[in-house]
Amino acid sequence: MPWPSLQRLIGLWLGLLLLVGCGGGAVSQDDPTSATYQPTPPQPQDVGARLVGPILYTIDARSRDVWMYFDFARGAVVAVQDPKADSWDLMFQRYVIKTNGGDTNPTGRGALLSLGERDFAAVTKVPDKAQFISDVHPKNRPSSYNPIIEKWFNYSYLANVLAPKPMVYIVRTHDGKYAKMRLLSYYCASKSSGCLTFEYVYQGDGSTNLAGPASLRGAMMLSRGLA
Numbered sequence: 449m450p451w452p453s454l455q456r457l458i459g460l461w462l463g464l465l466l467l468v469g470c471g472g473g474a475v476s477q478d479d480p481t482s483a484t485y486q487p488t489p490p491q492p493q494d495v496g497a498r499l500v501g502p503i504l505y506t507i508d509a510r511s512r513d514v515w516m517y518f519d520f521a522r523g524a525v526v527a528v529q530d531p532k533a534d535s536w537d538l539m540f541q542r543y544v545i546k547t548n549g550g551d552t553n554p555t556g557r558g559a560l561l562s563l564g565e566r567d568f569a570a571v572t573k574v575p576d577k578a579q580f581i582s583d584v585h586p587k588n589r590p591s592s593y594n595p596i597i598e599k600w601f602n603y604s605y606l607a608n609v610l611a612p613k614p615m616v617y618i619v620r621t622h623d624g625k626y627a628k629m630r631l632l633s634y635y636c637a638s639k640s641s642g643c644l645t646f647e648y649v650y651q652g653d654g655s656t657n658l659a660g661p662a663s664l665r666g667a668m669m670l671s672r673g674l675a
Contacts (some may be wrong), residue, residue, distance in 0.1 A: 480611040483635040485645040492522035499657065501649030502568070504632070509540040510642030516540045520619070520627045520650040532556075537621045542642050543601065543610060543634060544593070548622035550582025551592040556622040558582065560596040566616040568647065571628050572659035580620050600631055610634045610641065618658075619648075626651050628658050 487508035500523065507525055509516045517528040517536035528534045532553050539546045549558030559580035563571060585592035597617060601610045612631040619627040629648035636643035649658050 480609050480633065481635045481639045481641075483633045483639075483643070483645070484637050485633055485635075485643060486637055487643060488524070490525040492519065492524040492526050495521055495523055495650060495652045497653040499649070499651050499653070499659075501627075502647050503649070504645065504647050506633075506636075506643055506645040507540050508636070508642070509542055509644055510636070510640060512542060514541070520621055520625070520648070521623075521652065523650070535622060537619060537627075540644055543644075545597050545600065545644075546592060547583050547594055547619070549620075550594070551585035552583040552594075553622075557620060557624045558622045559620045560594055561618040561620075562596050563616040563618065565614045568616055568628070568630050571616055571618075572657070574618055574626050574656035574658065578618065580618075601634065625654050626656060626658065 485504075485506040488504075488506045503523065505518070505523075507516050507518060515528075515531075516539065517526050517531070517534075518524070518538045518540065519526045519536045521535065521537075526534075526536055528536050531539070531548075532555060536548050537558055538548070539552075546552045547558035547560055548556035550556075552558075559582040561575075561578050561580050563575070581594065581596045583592045583594045599613075600615060601612050603610050612634065614630070616628060616630050619629060621627065627648050627650040629646050631644065631646045633645040634643065635641055651658055
């Protein structure tokens with residue numbers, strides 16, 4: 449093959465890799481591996497009927513064999529012996545996230561709603577008539593997954609780097625309460641992958657309100673053009 453033709457072929461191949469690697473969106477210009485997050489020590493405490501957050505939490509999900517379970521009602525990673533009977537809301541292993549509902553656990557009410565790219569602070573309640581999606585397990589997949597959060601990241605094959613998309617999710621917990629969250633990082637402070645850091649607000653009283661009085665006032669000012 450003539451050299452100019454080979455150059456064009458290589459250029460087209462590299463361009464294709466870049467398009468595929470971006471996963472439908474550009475990876476952040478900042479280095480996603482330069483995280484300063486350390487895994488949060490698990491200290492489960494009952495939240496009760498309170499609104500809590502925003503809270504940053506980092507889960508050490510680096511193991512390829514062990515699932516890590518997070519419970520919003522206790523604000524921490526929790527020990528789970530029986531995933532179909534114990535209380536938990538989200539389970540993490542590497543970049544995989546599942547809910548306590550659907551085909552992962554038919555007895556749980558866990559499900560997810562994506563609000564797309566939104567300002568996290570501006571989300572003050574669960575949308576009316578929200579259509580939550582539970583985990584599914586099609587015949588062509590080895591295990592269950594949630595289609596809402598399966599592709600929560602952009603991945604570059606050339607750089608071998610994963611960067612979270614700026615998405616806001618509403619979580620319906622295993623017992624029908626609500627939280628909002630966004631994923632911030634996939635890397636530990638040591639640059640190793642598998643530490644998922646997310647920010648969340650959890651409503652413990654079962655209502656759809658996801659903002660305290662200060663946030664509600666700010667949202668009202670923005671809607672009236674006063675801010």
